[in-house]
Amino acid sequence: MDGIPQRNAPVDGAADERLVDEGWTVAGRRFRSRLVVGTGRYKDLPETQRAIEASGAEMVTVAVRRVNLSDASQPMLQDFVPPDRYTYLPNTAGCFTAQDAVRTLRLAREAGGWNLVKLEVLGPPPFLYPDMAATFEAAAALIADGFEVMVYCADDPVAAKRLEEMGCVAIMPLGAPIGSGLGVANPFMIRAIIAQAKVPVLVDAGIGTASDAALAMELGCDAVLLNSAIAHAGDPVRMARAMKAAVEAGRDAFLAGRMPRSAAADPSSPTGGLIRRDTV
Amino acid sequence: MQIAIEVNGERREVPEGASVAELLALIGLAAPKVAVERNLEIVPRSAWASTQLAPGDRLEIVHFIGGG
Numbered sequence A: 001m002d003g004i005p006q007r008n009a010p011v012d013g014a015a016d017e018r019l020v021d022e023g024w025t026v027a028g029r030r031f032r033s034r035l036v037v038g039t040g041r042y043k044d045l046p047e048t049q050r051a052i053e054a055s056g057a058e059m060v061t062v063a064v065r066r067v068n069l070s071d072a073s074q075p076m077l078q079d080f081v082p083p084d085r086y087t088y089l090p091n092t093a094g095c096f097t098a099q100d101a102v103r104t105l106r107l108a109r110e111a112g113g114w115n116l117v118k119l120e121v122l123g124p125p126p127f128l129y130p131d132m133a134a135t136f137e138a139a140a141a142l143i144a145d146g147f148e149v150m151v152y153c154a155d156d157p158v159a160a161k162r163l164e165e166m167g168c169v170a171i172m173p174l175g176a177p178i179g180s181g182l183g184v185a186n187p188f189m190i191r192a193i194i195a196q197a198k199v200p201v202l203v204d205a206g207i208g209t210a211s212d213a214a215l216a217m218e219l220g221c222d223a224v225l226l227n228s229a230i231a232h233a234g235d236p237v238r239m240a241r242a243m244k245a246a247v248e249a250g251r252d253a254f255l256a257g258r259m260p261r262s263a264a265a266d267p268s269s270p271t272g273g274l275i276r277r278d279t280v
Numbered sequence B: 001m002q003i004a005i006e007v008n009g010e011r012r013e014v015p016e017g018a019s020v021a022e023l024l025a026l027i028g029l030a031a032p033k034v035a036v037e038r039n040l041e042i043v044p045r046s047a048w049a050s051t052q053l054a055p056g057d058r059l060e061i062v063h064f065i066g067g068g
Helices: A045-055 A098-112 A132-144 A157-166 A187-196 A210-218 A236-256 B020-027
Strands: A024-026 A029-031 A035-038 A059-066 A087-090 A116-119 A148-153 A170-173 A202-204 A223-226 B002-007 B010-015 B034-038 B041-043 B058-066
Touching: A035 A045, A035 A236, A045 A236, A059 A098, A087 A098, A087 A116, A098 A116, A098 A132, A098 B034, A098 B041, A098 B058, A116 A132, A132 A148, A132 A157, A148 A157, A157 A170, A157 A187, A170 A187, A170 A202, A210 A223, A210 A236, A223 A236, B002 B020, B010 B020, B020 B034, B020 B058
Parallel strands: A035 A059, A035 A223, A059 A087, A116 A148, A148 A170, A202 A223, B002 B058
Antiparallel strands: A024 A029, A059 B058, B002 B010, B034 B041, B034 B058
C-alpha cells in the first residue's frame, strides 16, 4: 500500500478546517447550505419532498394561496416539507402591485409566525421582470411593519444599493427571467452588485442547469435561489443533487480564485529536458 | 337564522353569531397553518373565537403551497 493514497484518506480537504464552508447569514440566521429552493411545479408532493431532501437546502420558498374550501383534507405542503425542519420563505409570486404583495406577506406572517420573507413585485408577461417602482414601495411598507425582506430585483446596481440602504436583508437580482432557464444573462452586473453589497446577494431566477448555479457562485454570490431548474428537469431528484454539488463547487472556486485568462497557450509541462533525436 | 358571507370569493351561509373559529370548523380546517383576513384586516389566531361574523363579511383563508 506504500505510496498509494488510501481510498478513505481526506483527499478532498474535508479534514482541513480552513476548507470547511461556514455558511452564510441572513437577518441573523445562519445557513450551511448556499442553495435555496422553491417548492413549486413538481409532479406531486412526494417528489417535492425527495428533491428538496436531495438538494440539501435548508431554506425553501413557498407561496400563499387560498385554501381549497371544497376539500380541506387534501395533502398539504407542510406534511411533506415540514416547517420545523426547513425555513419557510413566503413569497409574493403572482403579485403585480405593492399593495397585493404587502397584503400577501401580512397573511404569510400570520400563517407562519415569522418575519423573514421574499418580496417580488412583477411586471407584465412575457418577461415578468421586476417592477422596481412597486418593489421600492412594497419594501418600504414591509420594513416599516417589521418584516425582514429578501428582495427579488433587477440586475441594477443602483436599485440594489438603494434596497440595501432601505433595510432589505438580502438582495436577489434575477439571472434571467423567472422560469426561463437562460442562466446568468449579465454576469458583469451581478458582480457589480456583489462588489458593493454589505448584505447577502443571491441570484434568484433564470438558473437552468448546474453550470449556471456554479457560475453564479463563482461570481461571489452568497447563495443561489432556484426552482424550475430542479422541478422541470427530466429527473428532478438527480438535478437537485447536481445543484447541491454545483453550488459547493462554485463557492470553492470563488474562494480559491481562478487563474488568469490568456489569449495564448502556456504549457503545464516543463519545456526543458525533452528527449531529442540526434541530428547529424 | 343564517347570514350570507363571502369566503375566498364564494358565497356561503353561516349561522348568525358564528365566529371565525366556528367557520373554520364548518369548513373542516383543522390545519394549524392558515391565516384569516376579514374585510382586508388580519384576524389574529388569538381572536378567531371572539370574532363574530357579520352579514356581507368578506373573508380570505390562505395557507402555504408549493411556490418558487
